[in-house]
Amino acid sequence: MNAHLLLSLPIIWPLLGVALCCMLWSRPRAQRITSLVVSAGLLLSSLALLAATWDGTVLATQFGGWAAPFGISFVGDMLSAAMVVITGLMAVAVGIYGLAGDAEAREAAFYHPLYQGLLLGVTGAFLTGDIFNLYVWFEVMLISSFGLLALGGTREQLDAGVKYVTLNLVATTLFLICVAFLYGLTGSLNMADLARILPTIDNQGLVTTIAVLFLVAFGSKAAVFPLFFWLPASYHTASAPIVAIFAALLTKVGVYAILRSFTLIFDLSLGFTAPVIGIVAALTMVTGVLGAAAHFDVRKILSFHIISQIGYMLLGIAVATPLAIGGAILYVIHHIIVKANLFLLAGVINRAGGSFELKEVGGLYKTLPWLGVLFLVPALSLAGLPPLSGFWSKFVVVKASLDAGHALLAATALAVGVLTLYSMLKIWNEAFWKAAPAASTAATERWLADTGTRRAMLTPIIILAAITMTIGVVAEPFIAFSLRAGEQLLDKSAYVEAVLGPGPQRSAEWQP
Amino acid sequence: MEPVFALAFGVLVAASTYLIMSRNVLRIVLGLLVLGNAANLSIFLAGRMGTRTPPLVPEGATTLVGGANPLPQALILTAIVISFALIAFTVILFESAHRRFGTLDTEALRDAEPKPGPKPAPAAAAAPVAGDVPAAETVR
Numbered sequence: 001m002n003a004h005l006l007l008s009l010p011i012i013w014p015l016l017g018v019a020l021c022c023m024l025w026s027r028p029r030a031q032r033i034t035s036l037v038v039s040a041g042l043l044l045s046s047l048a049l050l051a052a053t054w055d056g057t058v059l060a061t062q063f064g065g066w067a068a069p070f071g072i073s074f075v076g077d078m079l080s081a082a083m084v085v086i087t088g089l090m091a092v093a094v095g096i097y098g099l100a101g102d103a104e105a106r107e108a109a110f111y112h113p114l115y116q117g118l119l120l121g122v123t124g125a126f127l128t129g130d131i132f133n134l135y136v137w138f139e140v141m142l143i144s145s146f147g148l149l150a151l152g153g154t155r156e157q158l159d160a161g162v163k164y165v166t167l168n169l170v171a172t173t174l175f176l177i178c179v180a181f182l183y184g185l186t187g188s189l190n191m192a193d194l195a196r197i198l199p200t201i202d203n204q205g206l207v208t209t210i211a212v213l214f215l216v217a218f219g220s221k222a223a224v225f226p227l228f229f230w231l232p233a234s235y236h237t238a239s240a241p242i243v244a245i246f247a248a249l250l251t252k253v254g255v256y257a258i259l260r261s262f263t264l265i266f267d268l269s270l271g272f273t274a275p276v277i278g279i280v281a282a283l284t285m286v287t288g289v290l291g292a293a294a295h296f297d298v299r300k301i302l303s304f305h306i307i308s309q310i311g312y313m314l315l316g317i318a319v320a321t322p323l324a325i326g327g328a329i330l331y332v333i334h335h336i337i338v339k340a341n342l343f344l345l346a347g348v349i350n351r352a353g354g355s356f357e358l359k360e361v362g363g364l365y366k367t368l369p370w371l372g373v374l375f376l377v378p379a380l381s382l383a384g385l386p387p388l389s390g391f392w393s394k395f396v397v398v399k400a401s402l403d404a405g406h407a408l409l410a411a412t413a414l415a416v417g418v419l420t421l422y423s424m425l426k427i428w429n430e431a432f433w434k435a436a437p438a439a440s441t442a443a444t445e446r447w448l449a450d451t452g453t454r455r456a457m458l459t460p461i462i463i464l465a466a467i468t469m470t471i472g473v474v475a476e477p478f479i480a481f482s483l484r485a486g487e488q489l490l491d492k493s494a495y496v497e498a499v500l501g502p503g504p505q506r507s508a509e510w511q512p
Numbered sequence: 513m514e515p516v517f518a519l520a521f522g523v524l525v526a527a528s529t530y531l532i533m534s535r536n537v538l539r540i541v542l543g544l545l546v547l548g549n550a551a552n553l554s555i556f557l558a559g560r561m562g563t564r565t566p567p568l569v570p571e572g573a574t575t576l577v578g579g580a581n582p583l584p585q586a587l588i589l590t591a592i593v594i595s596f597a598l599i600a601f602t603v604i605l606f607e608s609a610h611r612r613f614g615t616l617d618t619e620a621l622r623d624a625e626p627k628p629g630p631k632p633a634p635a636a637a638a639a640p641v642a643g644d645v646p647a648a649e650t651v652r
Binding site for chain 1: 532537540544547548550551554555557558559560583584587590591594595597598601602605606608609612613618621622623624625
C-alpha cells in the first residue's frame with residue numbers, strides 16, 4: 001500500500017463510522033454492527049501503518065495535492081503509528097464492552113456516532129503534521145466528548161458537563177491563540193517547516209514564551225497540575241464504556257501533543273521549559289495520588305490516578321534524554337491499556353457488586369475469584385509491580401531520571417508508586433475482601449444469571465489483561481521499540497525530510 | 513493600525529477572563545464567545561495588515577502579486593464555524609442545566625462533586641435558594 005492510503009485509512013474508517021451510524025439512526029442493531037466493523041477496520045489499517053513504519057521510516061502525504069508547507073500534511077512515524085494502533089485496540093475493546101448492560105439507553109441517545117467521532121478526532125490528532133489541523137482534530141474530539149459526557153442527561157452529568165465544557169473550551173481557545181502567535185512569528189503552520197524556521201528566529205525569548213503558552217494549552221488537555229480540575233469533576237459521571245474510552249485516549253492526546261511539539265517544534269534545551277515541566281510532573285504525580293487516597297468511589301479513585309500517571313509521562317519528557325523519551329512513550333502505551341481496563345473493571349464492580357461506592361460493595365473475591373485475579377493484573381501493573389507492564393515503564397523512566405542526575409524526581413516517582421499501591425489495595429480490600437453487604441450479594445446473583453452481559457463485559461477485560469501480562473513478561477521488544485521511537489523523535493531530520501523533501505528551502509517570504 | 517488591533521485583542525481577552533471567572537453561567541457563555549472572537553482577531557493580526565487589496569490572481573497571470581494575506585481569512589473562517597458549533601452546544605447544555613437545577617449560580621451546581629458530609633435531600637437541592645443567587649437573577 002502506498003503512504004497516502006496507509007495514512008488516510010485510519011481517518012477514513014471512523015469517518016465512515018460517523019456517517020453510516022448517523023444514517024442508520026433508527027436502527028440500533030445495525031449501528032452496533034457498523035461500529036464494531038469500523039473499529040476493527042481502524043485496528044487493522046493502523047497495524048498496517050505500524051508495519052510500514054516499524055523499521056524507522058517516516059511516511060508523509062499531502063492532502064489536496066498542495067506541496068508541503070502550503071497544504072495539510074499527514075505524517076506517520078513510529079510514535080504516531082503506535083498511538084494509532086493503541087487507539088484501534090481501545091476502539092475494539094471498549095466497543096465490545098459497550099454492547100453490554102444499558103446499551104439500548106445509550107444507543108437511543110446517539111452513542112455510536114459520537115463514539116466514532118471521538119475516535120476520528122483522536123486518530124486525526126495523532127497523524128496530522130499541521131499545527132492548525134491539530135487544533136481542528138482537537139475540536140472534533142472535544143465536541144464528541146461533550147456529547148458522550150452528557151449522554152444520559154442526569155443532573156450529575158449536566159453539572160459535570162458545565163465544568164468540563166467550560167474548562168476545555170478555554171484550553172482549546174488558548175491553543176488557537178498560541179497557533180496564531182506562532183504563525184505571526186514564522187509565517188508557517190506546517191510542523192516540519194516550523195522545526196526548520198524556529199531555530200533561525202532572532203528573538204528566541206519570544207519562542208520560549210510561545211512554547212510555555214503551548215505547554216499551558218496542552219497541559220490542560222493532559223490534566224497536569226494545576227490545570228487538571230475538569231477531570232475529577234466530570235469523568236466519574238459518565239457511564240462505564242464512555243469513561244473508559246475517555247480515560248484511555250483524551251488526556252493521552254494532550255501528552256502526545258506535548259511530546260510532539262517539544263521534540264519537533266520547540267527545543268527542550270531552550271530557556272527554562274525542561275525544569276518547568278519537571279516541577280509540574282512531580283506536583284502532578286503527588287497531587288493526583290493524594291486525591292485518590294481521599295476518595296471511596298472507584299471511579300473517582302481511578303480518575304485521580306489518571307492525573308498522577310500523567311506525571312510519570314511528563315517526567316520522561318522533562319528529563320529529555322533518549323532513554324527518558326523512550327520511557328515516556330512506553331509509559332503512554334502501558335497506561336492506556338491498564339487504565340482503560342481498570343475503568344472497564346469498575347463497571348463490572350458496579351454491576352456485580354451493586355455500586356461504585358466502595359463502602360457498599362464487598363465479598364466479590366468469595367463469589368467471583370477470577371474477577372479478583374483480573375482486577376489484580378491491571379491494578380498491580382498500575383502500581384508498578386514486576387513482572388507486569390507498569391514495572392518496566394516505571395523502571396525505564398526512573399532509570400533515565402537517575403542517569404540524568406534528577407534523584408529528587410526519581411524519588412518522587414517511586415514514592416508515588418507506593419501510594420498507588422495503597423489505593424489499589426484499598427479497592428481490593430473493600431470490594432473483594434471484606435464481607436458482602438446484603439445489597440451487594442443480590443447484585444452478584446443478578447450478575448451470575450446474566451450470561452450475555454458477562455460475556456460482553458469480560459471479553460475485553462481478559463484481552464487487555466493478557467496484553468498487560470505480555471508486555472510484562474516479554475518486555476524486550478516493547479522497550480526496544482519505544483527507545484527507537486524516542487530516538488526518532490529527538491532526531492527531527494528524518495521527519496522534516498519526509499515532509500519537505502531534502503535540501504534547505506524556505507517556505508514563503510515573511511517579514512517579521 | 514496594528515497597535516490598535518493588538519490593544520483590542522488585549523481588551524477582549526481581559527473582558528472574557530473577567531466574564532468566565534463569574535459565578536453566573538450566562539456570563540461564562542458570553543465570556544467564551546468573546547474569547548473565541550479574541551482568538552480570531554489574533555489570527556487576523558498574525559497574518560499582517562499591510563494592504564486592503566483582495567488576494568485575487570488577475571486574469572492572464574499565474575501568480576499572486578501583492579494583495580492581503582488570504583491564509584488568516586481561511587483559518588478564521590474555520591475557527592468561526594467550529595466556535596459557533598461549540599458555543600451552540602454550550603448554550604444548550606447550560607440551559608438544560610439551568611432548567612434542571614433552577615439556578616444559574618455555579619456554586620449551586622455541586623451534584624457531581626458534593627461537599628463532604630451527609631447528602632442533602634434532592635428536592636431541597638433542586639429548589640433555588642432565595643437570596644443566595646442575586647447576581648444570577650438580575651442578569652436575566
